[in-house]
Amino acid sequence: MILSPSYDVCIIGAGVAGSAMAAYLGKNGKKVVVIEKNLAEMDRILGELLQPGGVQMLRKMGIESSLENIDAQPVIGYGMFLDGKSFQIGYKAEKGLTGFGFRNGKFVQSLRSILFTLPNVTVIEAAANSFIEENGEIKGINFTDSADQPKQIRASLTIVSDGALSIFRPSLSKSEKKVTGYFLGLVLENCDLPYPNHGHVIMSGTSPVLLYPITSTGTRALIDFQGEQAPRMGEELKQHLLTKIGAIIPESAKPSYMNAVNAGKYKVFPNHRLPANPVLKKGAVLLGDSLNMRHPLTGAGMTAAFSDCYNLGNCLLEVKDWWNSMEIELAIKKFYDTKTKQTGSINILADALYGVMTSQDLKEACFSYLKQGGLKASEPVSILSTLSRDKHMLQRHFFAVAFHGAGNILRAKSGKAKLKRSYRMIRDAVNIISPLLMSEKPGLGMKSLLKIARKIF
Numbered sequence: 001m002i003l004s005p006s007y008d009v010c011i012i013g014a015g016v017a018g019s020a021m022a023a024y025l026g027k028n029g030k031k032v033v034v035i036e037k038n039l040a041e042m043d044r045i046l047g048e049l050l051q052p053g054g055v056q057m058l059r060k061m062g063i064e065s066s067l068e069n070i071d072a073q074p075v076i077g078y079g080m081f082l083d084g085k086s087f088q089i090g091y092k093a094e095k096g097l098t099g100f101g102f103r104n105g106k107f108v109q110s111l112r113s114i115l116f117t118l119p120n121v122t123v124i125e126a127a128a129n130s131f132i133e134e135n136g137e138i139k140g141i142n143f144t145d146s147a148d149q150p151k152q153i154r155a156s157l158t159i160v161s162d163g164a165l166s167i168f169r170p171s172l173s174k175s176e177k178k179v180t181g182y183f184l185g186l187v188l189e190n191c192d193l194p195y196p197n198h199g200h201v202i203m204s205g206t207s208p209v210l211l212y213p214i215t216s217t218g219t220r221a222l223i224d225f226q227g228e229q230a231p232r233m234g235e236e237l238k239q240h241l242l243t244k245i246g247a248i249i250p251e252s253a254k255p256s257y258m259n260a261v262n263a264g265k266y267k268v269f270p271n272h273r274l275p276a277n278p279v280l281k282k283g284a285v286l287l288g289d290s291l292n293m294r295h296p297l298t299g300a301g302m303t304a305a306f307s308d309c310y311n312l313g314n315c316l317l318e319v320k321d322w323w324n325s326m327e328i329e330l331a332i333k334k335f336y337d338t339k340t341k342q343t344g345s346i347n348i349l350a351d352a353l354y355g356v357m358t359s360q361d362l363k364e365a366c367f368s369y370l371k372q373g374g375l376k377a378s379e380p381v382s383i384l385s386t387l388s389r390d391k392h393m394l395q396r397h398f399f400a401v402a403f404h405g406a407g408n409i410l411r412a413k414s415g416k417a418k419l420k421r422s423y424r425m426i427r428d429a430v431n432i433i434s435p436l437l438m439s440e441k442p443g444l445g446m447k448s449l450l451k452i453a454r455k456i457f
């Protein structure tokens with residue numbers, strides 16, 4: 001049975017990306033249907049820190065009101081911690097923009113609530129099963145309704161935003177997702193953060209820990225576990241959290257951290273890497289985590305998704321004839337071709353910074369480099385805040401960190417070992433960033449530079 005003769009756009013998934021996309025297109029007069037498998041508020045540990053650049057995107061799409069009335073907490077910068085030392089860097093206040101911390105479930109419900117105010121947007125609670133495909137073209141989706149009846153939605157374009165575990169990705173992407181580790185999440189009640197309204201990056205120990213406010217009384221703690229195996233729940237994990245991780249948590253935050261560990265309400269989620277490598281197919285486009293993922297260390301996944309929503313939305317709003325599949329295909333191509341300009345620096349920074357966390361020398365170099373302040377702090381932080389998307393500036397600072405660290409080693413240590421160690425650190429930096437730069441459509445100049453760097457190191 002056909003549910004509706006036709007929509008301009010069918011969106012699979014009303015999470016972060018799908019809801020924002022539906023709101024942007026709906027506000028601009030497109031006839032949109034959204035299919036979401038679960039419209040209830042979710043309790044997730046992901047998508048809870050929105051960078052100022054993400055707030056800017058919400059503003060541009062006219063949906064910044066989604067941040068109101070959800071007890072969202074302003075985040076105005078970062079606190080960096082390494083081996084008992086710490087310092088703070090503020091975001092560059094631009095156009096009154098700050099970041100925000102919130103509960104993901106509350107934020108997504110707030111985005112969804114905008115959809116219910118738009119007469120040309122229909123929201124259906126059901127799971128999409130498969131594409132309707134005719135003559136190599138996607139014409140909509142099949143789903144099963146609550147009475148177990150097979151149904152269809154037909155649309156000129158299907159936007160796939162079914163998240164990290166997308167079942168529709170395989171036919172639209174050449175990349176496969178890779179698990180790079182896990183985050184274990186806890187909520188710390190009434191936590192006394194050393195730098196209120198800041199994200200806290202604790203670089204001490206073997207893997208990074210993040211702390212940031214998500215409600216007026218709650219602080220999110222995310223603890224990284226490297227490798228492809230999820231941490232096993234049980235007494236051993238609890239002891240690890242109490243002792244090894246407990247030892248690196250800032251003193252003022254320790255009591256509420258220990259309480260949260262003892263309460264035992266942990267949630268674990270895999271972290272993925274998925275370079276954007278889409279297959280151009282008539283009638284469908286990927287968006288959000290189904291298209292592209294990076295390590296969540298920098299808290300920029302939602303900003304990348306909103307940048308893509310804004311970019312794709314603008315390409316689609318130029319389409320004049322929604323019955324002309326060629327015109328829609330050209331809009332999708334334009335979106336894919338220009339994506340790296342918007343999100344390349346976000347992807348590179350997230351995975352490069354995670355790479356830095358695996359080397360004590362690079363961690364020390366990064367900490368000491370940023371601590372110098374001035375442009376050495378404000379420019380990297382403008383990329384972290386995603387207000388700047390300048391890939392060249394990012395590369396410059398990344399290599400400057402490595403050379404700064406090498407200089408520190410050469411000055412502080414004596415003997416032949418120091419030469420070897422600084423060479424090794426620069427080699428590690430080259431190895432970390434080269435594949436990331438290669439995934440983001442580097443220019444010829446950058447390709448040649450990377451080739452030379454890899455020959456030397």
Ligand SMILES: Cc1cc2nc3c(=O)[nH]c(=O)nc-3n(C[C@H](O)[C@H](O)[C@H](O)COP(=O)(O)OP(=O)(O)OC[C@H]3O[C@@H](n4cnc5c(N)ncnc54)[C@H](O)[C@@H]3O)c2cc1C
Nearest residue numbers: 013015016017037046047048049128163288289296301302
């Ligand atoms: C541990 C962790 C922490 C993170 N922290 C941050 C952070 O602090 N800041 C940040 O910006 N980013 C963060 N991210 C990344 C961020 O959460 C994602 O980039 C973002 O949620 C992507 O949005 P999305 O819409 O693609 O996916 P989602 O928000 O997951 O939405 C997918 C939607 O699709 C629905 N769906 C799935 N399958 C179907 C189907 N078959 N039919 C219908 N509906 C379907 C789901 O129910 C869901 O509502 C984090 C990621 C991880 C793993």
